[in-house]
Amino acid sequence: MTKNTPDQMQKIVENLLVDLHKYDDCSLWDCSDCPLHLDEPVVDSWGDDTQCGWLLLKTATWKILRE
Numbered sequence: 001m002t003k004n005t006p007d008q009m010q011k012i013v014e015n016l017l018v019d020l021h022k023y024d025d026c027s028l029w030d031c032s033d034c035p036l037h038l039d040e041p042v043v044d045s046w047g048d049d050t051q052c053g054w055l056l057l058k059t060a061t062w063k064i065l066r067e
Contacts, residue, residue: 036052042056
């Protein structure tokens with residue numbers, strides 16, 4: 001397994017953010033129908049419990065970009 005360079009990692013995270021922004025407003029969705037809805041709550045990057053996989057991915061990608 002090869003490691004990504006910082007530039008490659010930056011590009012991966014930027015592409016992920018672009019994909020996440022395509023579905024920026026899921027407020028009209030029923031969470032149980034969402035493919036990113038988590039069965040069990042998890043702690044996100046801000047220390048909050050969430051079952052929203054979309055929010056979890058978004059906060060994790062922002063945390064990676066900050067580092």
